[in-house]
Amino acid sequence: MGDDDQDGIEESGRGPGRRAVFVAGAATALTLGSVTFASAAGQRRQTRTVRGTLPAGSPDFVYVPVDVPAGVRELRVAYAYDRPAVPAGTAGNALDIGLFDERGTALGGRGFRGWSGGARTEFFVRADDATPGYLPGPVRAGTWSIALGPYTVAPQGLAYELTVTLEHGEPGAAPVRRYPPERARGRGRAWYRGDCHLHSWYSDGRRTPAEIAALARAAGLDFINSSDHNTHAAHPHWADEAGDDLLILLGEEITTRNGHVVALGTDPGTFVDWRYRARDNRFGEYARQIRRAGGLVVPAHPHATCVGCGWKFGFGEADAVEVWNGPFTADDEVALAAWDGLLVAAARGGREWLPAMGSSDAHRDPDVVGLPQTVVLADDLTRTAIQDGIRAGRSYLAESRDVSLAFTATGGRGLRAGIGERLRVAPDAPVTVRLEVDGAPGCVPRLVTDEGVLLTGDPLPSGGTGVLQWRTTAAYAAYVRAEVRHPATAPPLPGPPAALTNPIFLGAR
Structure with a gap:
């Protein structure tokens, strides 16, 4: 049959029971029987199709070994699964997929070759190219593993079908990897605007890096962070989008079954594993890996209600926490209140505090890049300077480039503190807190302390500019932070924020 010769054999399995369950150092996983290929002599293409059914209660990850012979140029996988009707309130079927090469599936190991979650129904890898979300590289002989992630399984079970195709031939040349620079042309010590949680078509997004970079520039951003789900495959594809006007940091959104965390500004090519739950006591290990790679650990949307999104690892390893994720919703309001509770605990115990992002x-x-954005006071527009500002809490959050804040606390003898700082005054010494707002017409400024909202201003005029000033003491307020809220739409709940700040702490530590 010439160039289209193929060996198309079907195998069926009622998995999972074809090989024993094992513990991969963390969450339980299951390995099924291998997909094998006969001798490739004289053939250009070989295909195998396997079928199976995963029951409700399956392990988090199911591995299908594929015995890859020598001389393979490209490995391609296509998959499908059933979506039966389920009773109201019951989760239906959702099956994620990824790939590990002959170096194995061990947690944190070198075998990772890509992950598309549920965003794609097929993918390929070869030396010179790969489907977005997967890593180009040679298809070496050995046992590869297709990783299935049964995210949710219907009561009837999850019937799946996998088709594996091997193309034989000479491998192509490996692509040259280039990464964006760690510095852009800044303005010295200044306020820089950024969006650190973005998804491209290298995971489940639909935008290219070029499209995201263009939207970031249009939104007035100075920096962004690449954070595709469970893969670092996008890292080399950002180099052409960086420029003197836009700093591009590299990272990943680690999407576990007990919450998501953004690795912010890691070294190029850093992969962080996600295959564990809070009960496995492994998150600290991977948080330390993020820091060793020069990144920050930022739990994302910690009170989101989607399956697996709620944050259950605690905040002891976090460098900051995302309290505002996209258009402000009820779960963001809960996240903001929970974060404020952490500030109270830090003030009470004199401990380090966790900044908000x-x-x-x-x-x-229609997702809007830069809604919201974190505005950071940094010494320059560099990776380390931006990270230092975020880690110190020298930042506020704004719904767009149009909104700007200036927030300070002053005491006697020229003492002054800004966002993220401490005004060191005696408990009864007078303190003046001043909030200046620009670009928020009709919004209501207010000041929040460890006791709650203690001062609310009048709605800002049509020009959107105004000042709110308050006199207090460190004995009365352990810290003060500012919010600028849109008018309430469902009283007594406040309206969504146009901006909010990290705190200024008052008093000697």
Whole structure:
């Protein structure tokens, strides 16, 4: 049959019971029987199709070994699964997919070759190219593993079909990897705007890096962070989009079954594993890996209600926390209140405190890049300077480039503190807190302390500019932070924020 010769054999399995369950150092996993290929002599293409059914209660990850012979140029996988009707309130079927090469599936190991979650029904890898979300590289002989992630399984079970195709021939040349620079042309010590939670077509987004970069520039951003789900495959594809006007940091959104966390500004090519739950006591290990790679650990949308999204690892390993994710919703209000509770605990115990961040989590139209954005006071527009500002809490969150804040606390003898700082005054010494707002017409400024909202201003005029000033003491307020809220739409709940700040702490530590 010439160039289209293929060996198309079907195998069926009622898995999972074809090989024993094992513990992969963390969450339980299951390995099924191998997909094998006969001798490739004289053939250009070989195909195998396997079928199976995963029951409700399956392990988090199911591995299908594929015995890859020598001389393979390309490995391609296509999959499908059933979606039966389920009773109201019951989760239906959702099956994620990824790939590990002959180096194995061990947690944190070198075998990772890509992950598309549920965003694609097929993918390929070869030396010179790969489907977005997967890593180009040679298809070496050995046992590869297709990783299935039964995210949710219907009561009837999850019937799946996998088709594996091997193309034989000479491998292509490996692509040259280039990464964006760690510095852009800044303005010295200044306020820089960024969006650190974005998804491209290298995971489940629908935008290319070029499209995201263009939207970031249009939104007035100075920096962004690449954070595709469970893969670092996008990292080399950002180099052409960076420029003197836009700093592009590299990272990943680690999407576990007990919450998501953004690795912010890691070294190029850093992969962080996600295959564990809170009960496995492994998150600390991977948080330390993020820091060793020069990144920050930022739990994302910690009170989101989607399956697996709620944050259950605690905040002891976090460098900041996302309290505003995309358009402000009820779960953001809960996240903001919970974070404020952490500030109270830090003030009470004199401990380090956790700064707040906001990011868009934009995936596709009509998601708005830069809604919200984190505005950081940094010494320059560099990776380390931006990270230092975020880690110190020298930042506020704004819904767009149009909104700007200036927030300070002053005491006697020229003492002054800004966002994220401490005004060191005696408990009864007078303190003046001043909030200046620009670009928020009709919004209501207010000041929040460890006791709650203690001062609310009048709605800002049509020009959107105004000042709110308050006199207090460190004995009365352990810290003060500012919010600028849109008018309430469902009283007594406040309206969504146009901006909010990290705190200024008052008093000697």
